[in-house]
Amino acid sequence: MFHINSKTTAGLVLIALLTTASAFAQSDNTNSSKSRTGDPVSGKAKSLLCQGCHGEDGNSLATLIPKLAGQNTVYISKQVHNFQSGTRVHGIMNGLAATVNDDDLIDIAAYFASLAKMKGDGSGGNQTGKDLFLNGNTSRKIASCVSCHGVNGKGLEPNPTMIPVIGGQHKDYLLRQLGNFRKGDRSNSPDGVMNGVTKSMTDAELESLAGYISGL
Numbered sequence: 001m002f003h004i005n006s007k008t009t010a011g012l013v014l015i016a017l018l019t020t021a022s023a024f025a026q027s028d029n030t031n032s033s034k035s036r037t038g039d040p041v042s043g044k045a046k047s048l049l050c051q052g053c054h055g056e057d058g059n060s061l062a063t064l065i066p067k068l069a070g071q072n073t074v075y076i077s078k079q080v081h082n083f084q085s086g087t088r089v090h091g092i093m094n095g096l097a098a099t100v101n102d103d104d105l106i107d108i109a110a111y112f113a114s115l116a117k118m119k120g121d122g123s124g125g126n127q128t129g130k131d132l133f134l135n136g137n138t139s140r141k142i143a144s145c146v147s148c149h150g151v152n153g154k155g156l157e158p159n160p161t162m163i164p165v166i167g168g169q170h171k172d173y174l175l176r177q178l179g180n181f182r183k184g185d186r187s188n189s190p191d192g193v194m195n196g197v198t199k200s201m202t203d204a205e206l207e208s209l210a211g212y213i214s215g216l
Contacts, residue, residue, distance in 0.1 A: 038073060038110025047108045058115045063172035070117030072155060075164045076109035082188045089185075117154055118168035124215025129208035132201075140200045143193070145213070153216045162190055167216030175210040182206070 050068075054060045058069030068076065082088035083097035100108070133153075136144035145166075150156045153167020166174065180186035182198035189195070198206070 036106070038106040038108075038113075040107070040111040040114040043107035043109070043111030043114075046104050047111050050108060050112075054112070058112050059118060060170070063170040064176065065170075066173045067118040067169055068112040069115045070154075071109075071112055071165050072161050072163070073106070073109040073113040074162050076112060077105055078162050079188075080105055080109075088188045117165055120168040120213075120215040122215050124171065124211040124213070126208050126212055128205060129210075129212025132205060132209050133212055136197075141196070142200065143197050145197075145209070148193075153213050166213050169214060171210045171214035174213055175206060178206045178210060 053062070053065050054068045058071070059067050079088065080097045080100060083090065083093045084100075086094060132142065133145040134151075136142045136147075145153070148156070148163050149166050153165065153169075155161060155163060155165050177186065178194075178198055178201075181189065181194040182201065184195060187195055201209075
């Protein structure tokens with residue numbers, strides 16, 4: 001999810017987070033945060049540093065930094081927890097995630113989830129990507145994307161879910177994550193489904209798929 005490619009920007013963000021974020025919640029606070037619904041109003045204030053990279057409206061400008069606009073609350077929380085535990089590895093995000101407690105995280109996730117869902121410009125259409133997204137390839141054990149992510153990549157009801165909104169996400173970010181799943185550098189999808197889906201896909205297919213999804 002969160003990616004920063006500028007060392008200078010990353011350093012400034014890290015310093016700001018370390019000086020403003022609260023310490024980890026105690027176990028009783030963690031338990032109580034799991035039982036409540038996040039507050040998007042509080043989340044907006046708590047997410048000011050996140051907005052610096054991901055945008056106030058959740059639509060990041062840098063194409064390797066994911067959009068969070070309309071992303072599922074459970075998915076956002078899961079990714080941050082995975083960065084905290086080291087299940088998902090990123091040179092910057094593991095350190096940044098460690099500064100966020102569960103109480104703040106649920107509000108931050110609620111804020112980004114409350115925004116209008118990310119949307120592509122419709123320019124990514126191509127037949128190869130569309131076929132893979134809608135139909136997969138049963139002979140190669142490639143499941144269709146639509147079966148989990150919905151016809152427009154905006155997710156299936158009911159929410160919340162650990163399956164992310166992907167329609168309209170940046171192509172560069174999607175392509176990098178698909179490649180990471182294929183290589184095994186990332187393996188935190190439910191039951192490792194994304195590792196299996198991407199295992200036999202070619203570079204050209206990943207490119208086409210990322211392009212199609214980004215345009216939705």
